[in-house]
Amino acid sequence: MALKLIDHGSPEYHQMVQLRNEILRRPLGLKFDPAELEKEKDEILIAAFEEEKMLGCCMLIKYGPDAVRLRQMAVLPTLQGKGVGRALMQFAENIARDMGYKRIMMHARKTATGFYEKLGYEVTSDEFEEVTLPHVVMEKGLFT
Secondary structure (H helix, E strand, O other): OEEEEEOOOOHHHHHHHHHHHHHHHHHHOOOOOHHHHHHHHHOEEEEEEEOOEEEEEEEEEEOOOOEEEEEEEEEOHHHOOOOHHHHHHHHHHHHHHHOOOOEEEEEEEHHHHHHHHHOOOEEOOOOEEEOOEEEEEEEEEOOO
């Protein structure tokens, strides 16, 4: 499995949007807004590949002077629980740390909190609804 940064607008980026749409949006009856996707040109786009096939993806966005926010974490359903998500998270944390960020936060789907807790993330908010589902804020310090 290869982990890499991808460029907005590239063929890999279009594959990323398709994967996120299939896993995160379509099941909720939601679609991406073109303006939303345009804003992603400034984000850190991360994906896991097996040859040319994308296995999973996520992105980091600047969230204050010392933090980034993880968004749009998606792994192919057949590969969930097989280490792809863990590898993506470790890669994202290393990228953020190398860029000088001190912490990562996210709006995690309530159903995914156990996964993130195993990686050292803590729930730091009450439950709230986002994209029709219960979420919580989770955070982790990035120590060198």
